[in-house]
Amino acid sequence: MTRVHDMGGRFGDGPVIPDAQDAPVFHEEWHARALAVTLAAGALGQWNLDISRHARERLAPTDYARFSYYEKWIAALADLLVDRGVLTREDLSGVAPEGPHPLAARALRAEAVPGVLALGGPTERDGGPAPRFVPGDAVRTLRPAANRRVAGGHTRLPAYAAGARGAFCRATARMSSPTPTPTIWERRPSRFTPWSSPRPSSGRMPRTRATR
Numbered sequence: 001m002t003r004v005h006d007m008g009g010r011f012g013d014g015p016v017i018p019d020a021q022d023a024p025v026f027h028e029e030w031h032a033r034a035l036a037v038t039l040a041a042g043a044l045g046q047w048n049l050d051i052s053r054h055a056r057e058r059l060a061p062t063d064y065a066r067f068s069y070y071e072k073w074i075a076a077l078a079d080l081l082v083d084r085g086v087l088t089r090e091d092l093s094g095v096a097p098e099g100p101h102p103l104a105a106r107a108l109r110a111e112a113v114p115g116v117l118a119l120g121g122p123t124e125r126d127g128g129p130a131p132r133f134v135p136g137d138a139v140r141t142l143r144p145a146a147n148r149r150v151a152g153g154h155t156r157l158p159a160y161a162a163g164a165r166g167a168f169c170r171a172t173a174r175m176s177s178p179t180p181t182p183t184i185w186e187r188r189p190s191r192f193t194p195w196s197s198p199r200p201s202s203g204r205m206p207r208t209r210a211t212r
Contacts (some may be wrong), residue, residue: 004061004064004065005057005064014105028070030070031069031070034070034073034074035070035073037074037077038052038073038074039108039117039193040107040108041077041080041081041086042121043106043108043116044086044103044107044167045078045085046080046084046085046103046105047084048122048123049123050123050160050175051080052076052080054081055076055083056073056076056122057079057162058071059072059075059076059079063075069136078092100172123175124173124174125173125174125175126174127174131171133168133171134168135167135168135169135170136167136168137167137168138165138166138167138168139165139166139167139168140163140164140165140166141161141162141163141164141166142162142163143161143162143163144159144162145157145158145161145162158205193195194195
């Protein structure tokens, strides 16, 4: 992996300190709201799981390094909403036009949440090309560990495993992929940041702030 979010096998980022087993799921109340609003926005059907993940991955390195986990979620969601034409920057600043939104009918209602979450978000797809390898084939991973189809695109190959030799074990299910268009794959600073630096000590979620 080649970008700031690709941390597997990288040194110098400090120890991983797991939470205690009885620790709360969300350390701050706004963390739960950040997750909820991201899932609710996804129910509008304007992007898929991979596009949502990639929106977080394509945050500028300076933003990605200083944002906390759910700050990344909120910043990426703001970018997605504007990129896909769901909202404008004015909407996110609180200046919204009157009247119903064109996607209002697709809004995820509170009473529908349990059923929607129970269905999950399957990404497996039928069809597609046959696997290139069979179990037992000798293989070598690519070097450098980079996406060969889309410049700067995501790869699941960590840098420490680039060029490694091994044996093919199994083929997983075919998965959906985001559309590799410049809008989706361009890496740029987030339009909105959860707060300016230094961060507030209260732990509360302030209003988003337009940065450009």
